[in-house]
Amino acid sequence: MSQPFHILVVEDDQDLRETLTEVLEGAGYTVARARDGLDALSHLGSALRRPDLILLDLQMPNMNGLEFRTVQMKQADLADIPVAILTADVRGLEEASLLKPAALLRKPVKLPQLLKLIPEVISQHASGGGE
Amino acid sequence: MTVEHRDTPPNARSAREIADGGAAPSELELLRAANQALEDAVHARDTMLSVVAHDLRNPLNVISLAATAVLQRLPSPTARRPMERILRSAHRAQRMVNDLLSIGALEKGQFALDVKPIETSALILQALELQQSQAAEASIIVATDLSPNLPALYGDEERLIEVLDNLIGNAIKFTGAGGSITVGASARAPHLMVWVKDTGTGIGAEQLPHIFDRFWQAKKQERRGIGLGLSICKAIVEAHDGRIWAESTPG
Numbered sequence: 395m396s397q398p399f400h401i402l403v404v405e406d407d408q409d410l411r412e413t414l415t416e417v418l419e420g421a422g423y424t425v426a427r428a429r430d431g432l433d434a435l436s437h438l439g440s441a442l443r444r445p446d447l448i449l450l451d452l453q454m455p456n457m458n459g460l461e462f463r464t465v466q467m468k469q470a471d472l473a474d475i476p477v478a479i480l481t482a483d484v485r486g487l488e489e490a491s492l493l494k495p496a497a498l499l500r501k502p503v504k505l506p507q508l509l510k511l512i513p514e515v516i517s518q519h520a521s522g523g524g525e
Numbered sequence: 526m527t528v529e530h531r532d533t534p535p536n537a538r539s540a541r542e543i544a545d546g547g548a549a550p551s552e553l554e555l556l557r558a559a560n561q562a563l564e565d566a567v568h569a570r571d572t573m574l575s576v577v578a579h580d581l582r583n584p585l586n587v588i589s590l591a592a593t594a595v596l597q598r599l600p601s602p603t604a605r606r607p608m609e610r611i612l613r614s615a616h617r618a619q620r621m622v623n624d625l626l627s628i629g630a631l632e633k634g635q636f637a638l639d640v641k642p643i644e645t646s647a648l649i650l651q652a653l654e655l656q657q658s659q660a661a662e663a664s665i666i667v668a669t670d671l672s673p674n675l676p677a678l679y680g681d682e683e684r685l686i687e688v689l690d691n692l693i694g695n696a697i698k699f700t701g702a703g704g705s706i707t708v709g710a711s712a713r714a715p716h717l718m719v720w721v722k723d724t725g726t727g728i729g730a731e732q733l734p735h736i737f738d739r740f741w742q743a744k745k746q747e748r749r750g751i752g753l754g755l756s757i758c759k760a761i762v763e764a765h766d767g768r769i770w771a772e773s774t775p776g
Contacts, residue, residue, distance in 0.1 A: 407583040410590075417594045482582055487639050500639075500683050502586040502619055505593040 399516055402426045402445035404434040404462065405480070406454040414449065414503070421509050431457025435465060438472055446516050447496070448477045452486060463493040476519040478511065571629060578625040585622065588615040609658045616655060620694070623687060624753040628739070631760050638681040638764055645675040645717060648682060649708055652689035656697060664702040670709035678717050684761045688769075689719070691754040696723035716767075727775035736771055 401423050405411040408429070415425045426441060428434035431454060438444075448466075452459035459479060466472045476496035480503060481487065490498060496515045499508065550558070592612040599605045630636045653667060660667045678685075689708070696706045704724040711718055728736060739756040762769040 407587075409587045410583050413587045413590045413594075417590060420594060482579075487637075502582060503590060505590055 398422050398424050399446040399512075400424045400426070400443050401512070402428060402434060402437065402448045404428045404431065404448060404454070404459070405451040406430050407451075414508075417505060417508070418512075421512075423512070430454040431459065431462030431465070434462055438466075438475075445475055447512060447519075448475055450477050450479050450495075452479060452481045452483070452490060460489065460493060463495070467493070476515055478515055571632070574625055575629045578622045578629070581618070581622050585615050585619045588612075589619065609662075613659055617694075620687070620690065620754075624757055627687075627757045627760070628753055631757070636760065636764060638684060640679055640681055642677045642679055643682050643685070645678050645710055645719075646671050648678075648685055649689060649710060649719065652686045652693060653708060655686075655690050656693045659694075660697050660706065663697060663700075665697055665700050666705040668705060668707045670707050672709075672711040674712075675710055676712050676717060680765050681761075685765070688758045688761050689721070691758050692721040695754065696721050696725065699723065699725035701725070728771065728773040729775050730773075733771055733773060737769065 401418055403411055403414050403418070403425055405414060405427075406429055411427050411429065415427055418425045424443075426437060426445065428437050433456075434448070434450075435457070450459045450462065457465075459481075463477060463479075466475070466477070477493075478497040478499055479490050479493070479495040480499050480501055481490055482501035487498060496519060497511055499511060589612055592608055592615060596605060596608045596612065599608060627636070649669065649671065653669070657667065693706065693708065700706060700723045706724075707722045709720050709722070737755045737759040739753060759769050
């Protein structure tokens with residue numbers, strides 16, 4: 395049997411991060427967590443398994459989502475991991491779309507929307523349509 | 526000390542002027558200073574409101590996500606009911622937070638739209654779903670009257686759901702048990718008309734022109750909500766180059 399898809403959740407709000415983790419695990423995914431961009435980079439540097447998708451918040455301390463994505467896109471071994479950006483601010487959408495996210499998800503996150511989006515993004519990426 | 530000619534008697538001098546013995550600030554300067562102080566206070570209030578509203582979003586999102594997840598695992602209606610109430614309350618609080626943020630963005634001229642093609646009937650059904658359990662608990666029947674082959678519309682999906690959610694929420698609020706609400710849509714080229722109709726008490730003709738004013742409330746003595754909803758609906762609809770209005774037959 396194939397492994398379930400693996401998702402890295404990068405979100406600074408601890409309760410939101412844990413809740414997203416629980417609902418994704420409930421939907422059959424395996425989940426790794428990071429509390430900001432720096433934490434995510436260090437996780438990606440040491441993780442045994444590369445995520446199939448990164449769920450990325452934009453407003454975070456230390457290293458925000460845009461900074462993380464900029465670094466990730468420049469790193470050859472990480473650049474092709476699809477990223478779904480979570481954002482509450484419509485004004486940031488234009489800036490966010492320059493970072494070529496596989497998907498943009500507006501906050502507040504709604505469960506049905508999230509669970510519909512993830513398999514779409516992963517399968518689109520796997521078939522080469524994500525670039 | 527020199528004595529100067531003044532239009533005002535000596536006892537009208539400001540306390541500060543007497544204390545430091547300096548030259549009297551002109552009335553215009555005093556007014557300017559007072560005005561600046563007011564502007565600063567308004568700015569501080571707006572900043573605080575916006576920070577509070579932003580900070581409320583994550584916890585509310587946690588409540589609604591977690592409640593949705595728990596709800597999916599609860600089979601019995603009795604067990605589901607309190608969870609549905611939690612979800613609804615979180616949703617209502619989210620709406621108020623959105624209203625506060627929208628009004629702030631509108632005032633600063635930072636009201637942005639994320640325009641995409643949207644399937645009209647899916648949009649309406651999504652907005653209805655948000656209020657379904659509330660209507661059921663209030664014993665209100667909800668129906669739809671959607672013309673077949675509705676054209677897709679271009680707009681900001683979240684914002685348009687916010688409008689419908691507000692209108693349906695209002696309809697529920699002012700419709701008694703046993704009443705009904707209908708949400709309909711029909712194409713009137715080049716426009717698309719979407720309407721929410723209820724069997725509630727209605728609004729008097731003299732009040733109708735005011736219902737889209739900010740902080741206007743149907744019954745002041747029964748304050749429910751912040752009274753921003755309809756003014757924001759109007760702003761959102763107008764930002765889409767649309768028009769919003771109300772018709773009513775009281776009784």
